[in-house]
Amino acid sequence: MPVLISDQATSARNAGAYRFGARRRLSGREARAKLWLRIRRNWQLYALLFLPILWLIVFRYAPMYGAQIAFRQYSPAFGIEASPWVGLANFERFFNSPKFEPVIVNTLVLSFYSLVAGFPIPILLALSLNQVKARLFRSSVQMITYAPHFISTVVIVGMLFQFLHPRVGFTAVLANALGMSAPNWMGDPDAFRHIFVWSGVWQETGFSAIIYLAVLSTVDPALHEAAVVDGASRLQRIRYIDIPSLLPTAMVLLVLSTGRVLEVAFEKVYLMQSPLNLGVAEVINTYVYKVGLLSPILDFSYSTAIGLLKGIVGLLLLITVNHAARRLTANSVW
Amino acid sequence: MASMTSYESNINKVNESAVDRIFMMGNTTLLLIITVIILLPLIFIVAASFSSAEAVIAGRVTLWPVDFSLLGYETIFEHKKVWNGFANSLFYTFFGTIFNVFMTIIAAYPLSRQDLVGRRFITFGFIFTMLFSGGLIPTYMVVRDLGLLNTRWAMILPTGIGPFNLLITITFFRTTIPPELIEAARIDGASDFRTFRSVILPLARPIIAVLALFYAVNTHWNTYFQALIYLKDQDLFPLQIVLREILIQNSIDASMLIDIEDLVAREGLRELLKYSLIVVASVPVMIIYPFVQRHFVKGMMIGSVK
Numbered sequence: 226m227p228v229l230i231s232d233q234a235t236s237a238r239n240a241g242a243y244r245f246g247a248r249r250r251l252s253g254r255e256a257r258a259k260l261w262l263r264i265r266r267n268w269q270l271y272a273l274l275f276l277p278i279l280w281l282i283v284f285r286y287a288p289m290y291g292a293q294i295a296f297r298q299y300s301p302a303f304g305i306e307a308s309p310w311v312g313l314a315n316f317e318r319f320f321n322s323p324k325f326e327p328v329i330v331n332t333l334v335l336s337f338y339s340l341v342a343g344f345p346i347p348i349l350l351a352l353s354l355n356q357v358k359a360r361l362f363r364s365s366v367q368m369i370t371y372a373p374h375f376i377s378t379v380v381i382v383g384m385l386f387q388f389l390h391p392r393v394g395f396t397a398v399l400a401n402a403l404g405m406s407a408p409n410w411m412g413d414p415d416a417f418r419h420i421f422v423w424s425g426v427w428q429e430t431g432f433s434a435i436i437y438l439a440v441l442s443t444v445d446p447a448l449h450e451a452a453v454v455d456g457a458s459r460l461q462r463i464r465y466i467d468i469p470s471l472l473p474t475a476m477v478l479l480v481l482s483t484g485r486v487l488e489v490a491f492e493k494v495y496l497m498q499s500p501l502n503l504g505v506a507e508v509i510n511t512y513v514y515k516v517g518l519l520s521p522i523l524d525f526s527y528s529t530a531i532g533l534l535k536g537i538v539g540l541l542l543l544i545t546v547n548h549a550a551r552r553l554t555a556n557s558v559w
Numbered sequence: 560m561a562s563m564t565s566y567e568s569n570i571n572k573v574n575e576s577a578v579d580r581i582f583m584m585g586n587t588t589l590l591l592i593i594t595v596i597i598l599l600p601l602i603f604i605v606a607a608s609f610s611s612a613e614a615v616i617a618g619r620v621t622l623w624p625v626d627f628s629l630l631g632y633e634t635i636f637e638h639k640k641v642w643n644g645f646a647n648s649l650f651y652t653f654f655g656t657i658f659n660v661f662m663t664i665i666a667a668y669p670l671s672r673q674d675l676v677g678r679r680f681i682t683f684g685f686i687f688t689m690l691f692s693g694g695l696i697p698t699y700m701v702v703r704d705l706g707l708l709n710t711r712w713a714m715i716l717p718t719g720i721g722p723f724n725l726l727i728t729i730t731f732f733r734t735t736i737p738p739e740l741i742e743a744a745r746i747d748g749a750s751d752f753r754t755f756r757s758v759i760l761p762l763a764r765p766i767i768a769v770l771a772l773f774y775a776v777n778t779h780w781n782t783y784f785q786a787l788i789y790l791k792d793q794d795l796f797p798l799q800i801v802l803r804e805i806l807i808q809n810s811i812d813a814s815m816l817i818d819i820e821d822l823v824a825r826e827g828l829r830e831l832l833k834y835s836l837i838v839v840a841s842v843p844v845m846i847i848y849p850f851v852q853r854h855f856v857k858g859m860m861i862g863s864v865k
Contacts, residue, residue: 264676269751270669274681277666280719281684287701288693305700350593356586369594371852372601375844377781379799380837383806387607387837388600393830395603398618427597435856459579484690492784496807510695517696518788525696532694540691 295530308526315530324512332508335494336486338422344482346430348475351437352463367438370431382496385424386411414502421497421506425490436478437471444470472554480550484543487535509535608632608834612827615834631835634828641836643794644801651797652779655715659774660767662720663728668759670725671732672741682729689722695788702789713789714797718778724770731766732759769854776844802840806833 264271290305295315297308319325350370357363373381388395389410397407410416444466452462491510498506509531517528602622607615611626619625635641666685670678692698698717707713736759744754783799790796804810811829 260676263674267669267672267675267751269755270672270675273665273751273755274669277662277720278681278684280662280716281688283705284698284701284717284719285688285692286684288697289691290693291697291700292693294697353586353589356583357590362587362590366590366594368849368852369597372845372848373597375776375781375848376841377783377799377802379783379802379806380840383802383833383837384600384604386806387830387833388603390830393607393615393618393620395600395621398621401618427600430593431597439856458576459582492782496803513695514788518699525700529694529696532696536691536694543690 292529292533294526295533297526299526299529311526315527316534318527319531319534324507327504328507328509328512331505332487332489332510335418335421335489335508338418339425339489340482340486342422343426343429343433344475344479346426347433348437348471350430351434351441351471352467354434355438355441355467356459356463367431370434372431373428374432376428378490378492379496381424381428382493385420385497389420411497412499412501414505417497417502417505421493425493436474440471440474441467476550476554480543480546483546484539486542487539604834604837608831608838610831612824612831615831616823616827630828631831632839634832635835635839640793640796640801641798641805641839644796644798647795648780648798650711651714652775655718655779656771656775658715659718659720659724659778660770663724663770664760664763664767665755666720667725667728668732668755671729671736673738685720685722685725699788708789709791709795711795714779714785714795717785717789718774721774721778724773728766728770732763736762765854765857768851769857772851772854780844798840802836805836 294305294308296310296312297305298311298314299305299308303309354363354366357366376384387393391397391407391409394407396410400407408416410420448466449462452466457465487509489508489510491508491514494506494508495511495514498511513528513532513535516524516531599622603620606622606624607620608631609624609627609629610620611628612630614620614625669675670682672678702708702713702717707716740758741754744758749757781799783797783803786795786797786800790800809829811832
C-alpha cells in the first residue's frame with residue numbers, strides 16, 4: 226500500500242540538491258522572495274500539474290461542494306444554490322425510515338463476514354506458498370490462484386448463477402449423481418451471505434497474497450539461517466520469523482479494510498440481488514443508488530444525505546481505527 | 560530471491576527433519592487442494608460451453624464436454640449486441656487507458672520532485688479522494704451538468720486519476736530517478752518540459768506498463784457501474800452491460816432461438832449460450848494475463864515499498 230511510503234530516505238538524499246547557498250536566518254521579505262523564486266523557477270512543473278488539478282477539482286471536489294444538497298430540498302428547477310435549506314431533515318428521514326435498520330445491519334454483517342473470512346486466508350496462502358521452493362509448482366499455484374481476480378464482477382456473478390443453478394449447475398449435477406435434488410442456492414436468502422463472501426474469497430485470495438509474498442521475500446535470510454542452526458523446525462520458523470515480519474503490513478491492511486466497512490462492493494451485491502433475497506442483500510450503496518437514480522420519484526437530496534452520512538462515518542472510523550492501531554501496535558497508516 | 564532459493568535448498572537438504580518432511584507434505588497437499596478449488600468452477604464452465612444444449616439442460620456435464628459442440632459459440636457470434644458491446648469496451652478501454660496514464664504521469668512527476676513548493680498539499684488533495692468522496696448523486700450531477708450523460712466521454716473523463724495509481728507512480732519516480740540526473744539535465748540547459756520528455760518518460764516505461772494494465776483491467780474492461788448510471792443508449796453499452804442483461808437478467812434476444820421448435824432444446828441453448836459467453840468475455844484478459852502478471856506483481860511491490 227502506497228500509504229506506507231516513507232520519504233525520509235529520499236528527502237535525505239535530495240537535501241541540498243536544490244537549495245540556494247548556506248543556511249542562515251532570512252528576514253521575512255527575503256524568505257518570501259526566495260519562495261517566490263523557487264515557485265517561478267518551477268513554473269513548468271506547475272504547468273504539467275494544471276490538467277490533473279483541473280480534473281481533480283471538476284470531478285472530485287465539485288461533487289463534494291454539491292453534496293450540500295443533503296441539507297437542502299434539491300429541486301432541478303432551482304439548482305444547487307437556490308434550493309431551500311432544510312437542515313437535517315433528510316438525515317432524520319433516513320433514521321426514521323423502516324429501511325434504516327436492515328440496510329445498516331446488512332452492510333455491517335456482510336462487511337465483517339467478508340473481513341473475517343477474507344483477511345486471514347491470503348496470509349495463510351502466502352506463508353504456505355513461501356515454503357515451496359520448487360519453482361514450477363510455486364509459479365503454477367500462484368498463476369492459478371491469481372487468475373480469478375481478472376474475471377469481471379458480472380462474469381463472476383454469472384458463473385455463480387450457472388454453477389449453482391438448480392437444474393444445470395455443477396452442484397445440481399453432483400446432487401443428482403448422489404440421488405438428491407439440488408436446492409436453488411441463488412434464490413435462498415439464507416445462502417446469500419455465504420455465497421457472497423466465499424465467492425469473494427475464491428476470487429481474491431490469490432491476488433491478496435501477492436503483497437504478503439512480497440514482504441516475505443524481503444525477510445533477511447540470515448534470520449532463517451540462524452534459526453536452522455539453532456534447530457528450529459519449519460513451523461517454528463514460520464511462527465517466529467515469517468509471521469512477525471508480516472504483522473506491520475497485515476495491520477495496515479486491516480486498518481484500511483476496517484475503515485471501509487460501510488463500502489460493501491456495490492457492483493457485486495447489486496448483481497446478486499433478487500426480490501427473494503432483498504431482505505438481506507440491500508446495503509447502503511445499493512439503497513443510495515435506488516433512491517437517487519432508480520425510484521419513480523428521484524430524490525437527490527435524500528440519497529445524497531445517506532451517501533454523505535456513510536462517507537463521514539467511514540472517514541471517522543478510519544481515523545479512529547488508525548489511532549487505536551498506532552497506540553496498540555505502533556503500526557498505522559499514517 | 561535467486562540466491563536465497565539456492566541457499567534455502569542447501570540447508571533444507573542437510574537439515575530436513577522428519578517433522579519438517581511431514582509438514583512439507585501437509586503443506587503441498589493444502590496448496591493442491593486450494594488449486595483444485597480455484598480450478599473446479601473454471602473447468603466446469605469451459606466444459607459446459609463446449610457441450611451440446613441437450614447435455615447441458617439434462618445436467619450431464621461435469622468436468623469434460625459431453626457431446627462436443629460449438630453451437631453456443633456459433634450462436635454468440637451471430638449476436639450483434641455482443642459484438643457491439645465488445646467493440647465499445649475496446650474503445651473505452653483503449654482511449655480511457657491512454658487518458659488515465661497520461662494524466663497520472665503528468666501529475667506524478669511534478670509531485671515526486673522534492674523542490675516543488677506545495678507538493679504535500681496537492682498530493683494530499685489527491686489522496687483525500689481515496690478517503691472521502693462527494694458521493695454518487697453529486698458526482699452524477701456534475702457529469703450531467705457538463706453534458707456528458709449518455710456520451711462516450713462519460714465513460715472516460717470521470718475516471719481520470721486513481722489515487723492509488725498516482726501514489727505508486729510518485730514512489731516509482733522518487734525511488735528510481737536520482738535527483739542528480741535531473742540536476743544534470745538542468746545544467747545542460749534542459750527546461751523542465753524537456754527533462755520530462757527526454758529523460759523522465761523513457762525511464763518511466765515500466766511504470767507506464769503497470770499503470771496501463773491496472774487502468775485497462777480494473778477501471779475499464781471489467782466494470783459496468785459507470786455505464787449503468789451514465790449511459791442510456793443501447794448502442795453505447797460496453798460488453799459488461801450486455802453480459803449483465805444476458806447472464807443475470809436472463810434476457811436473450813428471442814430471434815436467436817427462433818429456429819428451435821422444441822421448448823426444452825430452446826431452454827438448453829439459452830443456458831449453453833451463457834456458458835459460452837462467460838468464456839468469450841473472459842478470454843481477452845485471460846490471454847494477456849500470463850504475459851502481464853509479472854507486471855501486476857511488480858506494481859503491487861512498488862506500491863508496498865516501505
